[in-house]
Amino acid sequence: MRRNIQILGWALIWTGLFVFGYLGWQLFGTDLVNERVQAEATDDLVDFFQIEREHLPGVEGVEGQGGRLEYHPEEQPVENTAFARLIVPKLGLDVVVFEGVTRETLAQGPGHMPGTPLPGQPGNAVISGHRTTHGRPFFDFDLLQPGDRIEVETSIGTHVYEVRESLIVAPTDVWVTDDKAGGWLTLTTCNPKFSARERLIISAEMVEGPNLAYIQDLEDRLIGVS
Numbered sequence: 001m002r003r004n005i006q007i008l009g010w011a012l013i014w015t016g017l018f019v020f021g022y023l024g025w026q027l028f029g030t031d032l033v034n035e036r037v038q039a040e041a042t043d044d045l046v047d048f049f050q051i052e053r054e055h056l057p058g059v060e061g062v063e064g065q066g067g068r069l070e071y072h073p074e075e076q077p078v079e080n081t082a083f084a085r086l087i088v089p090k091l092g093l094d095v096v097v098f099e100g101v102t103r104e105t106l107a108q109g110p111g112h113m114p115g116t117p118l119p120g121q122p123g124n125a126v127i128s129g130h131r132t133t134h135g136r137p138f139f140d141f142d143l144l145q146p147g148d149r150i151e152v153e154t155s156i157g158t159h160v161y162e163v164r165e166s167l168i169v170a171p172t173d174v175w176v177t178d179d180k181a182g183g184w185l186t187l188t189t190c191n192p193k194f195s196a197r198e199r200l201i202i203s204a205e206m207v208e209g210p211n212l213a214y215i216q217d218l219e220d221r222l223i224g225v226s
Contacts, residue, residue, distance in 0.1 A: 030107070034135035037108050041082040041096040048082060052155035062214055065221065071214045072156040074118050080105050084112070084119060086127065086137075087151040090144065095137045097127060097152070107134045110187075116177060119152035120159040120206075122215045124184040126177045131189040131200075138189035141200055142166070150185060150204050159211075161185045161204035169199050176201050181222045183215040 052075075060071045077083035077099040084097040101111040110129035117123035129138040148163045161184075168191055169176060176186055176199075183206030191200035206212055 030134045031136065034107070034109070038096055038135060041098070041109065045082045045085065045096055049155050056155065062217075065217055069214045069217055070210070072120075072210045074121065074154060074156050076114075076118065077112075079114070080108075082109075083154065085151075085153040086110055087153070088144070088148070089151075090148050091140050093137060093140075095129075095135070101128050106130055109135065110137055113177060116179070118154060119185055120154050120156060120183070120209050120211055122181075122183060122211070122218055123179045124177065124186055125152075126186045126188065128188045131191070132194050138187065138200075139193070141187065141189055141202055142191075144202055149207075150187075150202075152185065157210040159183075159185075159209035160207055162207050163202060163204045165203050167201050167203070169201055171196070171199055173199070176203075181219045182206070183209070183212065 057073045057075065060073060062069045062071045079100045080098060080102070082096045082098055085094065086097050087094045095109055097110045097112055098105050098108050099112050099114070101113050105111045106128065107130075110127050112118065113126040113128060116126040119125040119127070130136060131138045131141070144163050144166055146163050146165060150161045150163065152159045152161070167176075176188065185204045185206070187202040187204070189200050190196045191198040206215065
């Protein structure tokens, strides 16, 4: 009997050590790995920008309501590759963004959702990121308020957005990724911290960027048609 109790006691101890070890790895170990991944991705992004800017499709001239406008197209990046920088001055965040939202991709950094426009293009660009593991890039997103600025640099330039609203939705509320007129950036992450029960959504509207005039003109024409 006594021996059985000892065996049970050691089993509980080792189980506890395993559980706490796993939690420690998830909360802190993945951050250390991500720090190295982001450093390498930063170097890769410099090379990516240089190559892409040498082979951009070129500026297209588009006839707008007030005259001829410039439009800067951008090709869809390859899945799981670094293609942009996300900067949130209020939070001191400066992180590399990858194409895709698979578990593997999001372990490297925030990921752009395929099927949505790229940041800087007309429509609703969606970027998702971890809040409590893998570098926790979106950890403090609950602190963002209307008017706060968010910058995204891609191969065609820097696009500046202002937060319009933040909201909490269910994981099934995929309507937040729907396309819409104008230039929008939707950032998604888990909520509350250390839980995946809900989603925290930050919705921001473009206020500066190479395509801003074209996007505003396009939006005005769409509103006029409707």
